[in-house]
Amino acid sequence: MTLTTTTDAAAPALPTALAPTPGQTVGPFFHYALPYDGDRELVAPGTPGALLLHGTVTDGSGLPVRDALVEIWQADPSGRVVQRQGSLRRDGHSFTGFGRCTTDRTGRYAFTTLRPGAVEGGLPFFAVTVFARGLLHRLFTRAYLPLDGAEPDALLRSAGDRADTLLCVDDEGALRFDIGLQGERETVFLRWPREGR
Amino acid sequence: MIQGAATRHPSTGLVHQHVIDDEIAQTSRAYEAAGAVEHQPRLDYAPYRSSLLRHPTKDLHHADPEGVELWAPCFGERDIDPLESDLTIQGGGEPIGERMVVTGRVLDGDGRPVRRQLVEIWQANAGGRYVHKRDQHPAPLDPNFTGVGRCITDDQGHYRFTTIKPGPYPWRNHHNAWRPAHIHFSLFGTDFTQRLVTQMYFPGDPLFALDPIYQSIVDPKARQRLVATYDHDITQHEWATGYRWDIVLTGGHRTPLEGDLDVERSDDEETSR
Numbered sequence: 164m165t166l167t168t169t170t171d172a173a174a175p176a177l178p179t180a181l182a183p184t185p186g187q188t189v190g191p192f193f194h195y196a197l198p199y200d201g202d203r204e205l206v207a208p209g210t211p212g213a214l215l216l217h218g219t220v221t222d223g224s225g226l227p228v229r230d231a232l233v234e235i236w237q238a239d240p241s242g243r244v245v246q247r248q249g250s251l252r253r254d255g256h257s258f259t260g261f262g263r264c265t266t267d268r269t270g271r272y273a274f275t276t277l278r279p280g281a282v283e284g285g286l287p288f289f290a291v292t293v294f295a296r297g298l299l300h301r302l303f304t305r306a307y308l309p310l311d312g313a314e315p316d317a318l319l320r321s322a323g324d325r326a327d328t329l330l331c332v333d334d335e336g337a338l339r340f341d342i343g344l345q346g347e348r349e350t351v352f353l354r355w356p357r358e359g360r
Numbered sequence: 361m362i363q364g365a366a367t368r369h370p371s372t373g374l375v376h377q378h379v380i381d382d383e384i385a386q387t388s389r390a391y392e393a394a395g396a397v398e399h400q401p402r403l404d405y406a407p408y409r410s411s412l413l414r415h416p417t418k419d420l421h422h423a424d425p426e427g428v429e430l431w432a433p434c435f436g437e438r439d440i441d442p443l444e445s446d447l448t449i450q451g452g453g454e455p456i457g458e459r460m461v462v463t464g465r466v467l468d469g470d471g472r473p474v475r476r477q478l479v480e481i482w483q484a485n486a487g488g489r490y491v492h493k494r495d496q497h498p499a500p501l502d503p504n505f506t507g508v509g510r511c512i513t514d515d516q517g518h519y520r521f522t523t524i525k526p527g528p529y530p531w532r533n534h535h536n537a538w539r540p541a542h543i544h545f546s547l548f549g550t551d552f553t554q555r556l557v558t559q560m561y562f563p564g565d566p567l568f569a570l571d572p573i574y575q576s577i578v579d580p581k582a583r584q585r586l587v588a589t590y591d592h593d594i595t596q597h598e599w600a601t602g603y604r605w606d607i608v609l610t611g612g613h614r615t616p617l618e619g620d621l622d623v624e625r626s627d628d629e630e631t632s633r
């Protein structure tokens with residue numbers, strides 16, 4: 164392609180100079196390409212403070228989505244955003260903050276990680292991206308730690324009665340975060356201010 | 361729709377191409393009539409049957425990126441072997457097919473290069489077959505080709521892969537459905553909000569008009585942004601043809617301010633922002 168600017172008369176007022184490259188579905192054939200050894204283990208199981216974050220991805224009829232890919236990106240427990248290489252080749256002790264997990268036959272994903280700390284006084288959350296066959300463009304959401312009495316932030320307040328879809332729930336020491344692509348308990352998915360529609 | 365034409369194929373039970381064509385045309389007409397430009401694929405796009413139960417029905421919720429969302433994971437030399445960018449040397453011999461170089465730049469919406477960031481690709485072989493247990497297409501596997509590559513962009517945002525031109529392949533969206541030849545790309549930007557998975561296509565593919573995944577981007581100019589350009593300056597004498605494809609990642613990124621986010625970075629950090 165040749166780079167084009169968003170100067171079309173009818174174009175929405177994108178404050179960006181260049182038009183975005185459109186997304187496409189991840190398709191059904193990513194399993195031999197995107198997963199890698201240790202992709203879902205941000206820390207080795209058994210590491211002090213290790214936490215299980217897991218959940219199920221479901222479709223509009225409530226059935227498990229068996230060919231989804233979930234990614235998380237998070238701060239470390241002290242609330243620091245880590246900029247450290249090694250997510251693709253885990254060395255067993257460097258926390259990089261990034262993880263990737265395919266869903267299994269039951270639609271379940273599971274990460275072994277650390278509890279994210281609050282960044283800049285915000286509420287602690289995992290940034291989550293979802294890809295799947297049948298999903299034409301990636302979806303973003305947040306998996307907040309249980310509030311435990313903390314005040315909801317602006318996003319949770321604006322989500323109204325759907326805010327609970329953004330909250331992890333305590334699950335016998337683990338955190339559970341289910342993702343509904345469609346339907347009764349459809350997750351609140353996010354769009355960003357500078358994103359082209 | 362052709363008068364009296366059957367909707368479904370009698371033996372596969374799948375709808376015919378003309379049914380999909382009609383749905384694509386209908387959406388396209390409605391889009392043109394509406395007059396507002398859309399840059400991204402529709403999530404709700406019925407001609408792609410698998411999307412029916414997998415698209416959100418509620419509007420995406422506006423959010424201002426904060427915390428980790430203003431940053432991207434850091435990848436680098438520790439993550440990637442430089443040889444992973446050459447998909448023609450992963451087996452014991454040369455893969456079958458048209459050897460080609462695919463290269464381009466990854467930029468953000470303001471035209472700044474996305475430096476030292478991860479690019480992942482995967483694709484079918486020259487016969488249109490993936491090394492994937494779910495791919496039942498009766499085309500041969502190539503023992504010398506897996507179709508998986510990775511690289512890290514350079515300081516100007518350039519990526520570069522040497523590979524084999526993938527073939528088109530059939531799928532079961534409808535009867536006699538074929539995907540135009542494509543390479544899957546996975547990209548990270550300078551912010552997590554720029555995360556993108558997409559597909560790169562080849563110029564002049566006769567299957568474009570028939571393919572509901574490509575057509576889910578209802579704006580013709582936006583669709584064209586997924587098509588690589590043949591570039592004779594990239595083509596190598598007696599070795600490989602060359603294609604150029606530049607990628608723009610927007611998302612929620614903003615111009616960083618000095619002291620905007622007081623985050624300590626480790627020694628191997630990138631200093632691009």
Ligand SMILES: [Fe+2]
Nearest residue numbers: 190192542544
């Ligand atoms: Fe594909």
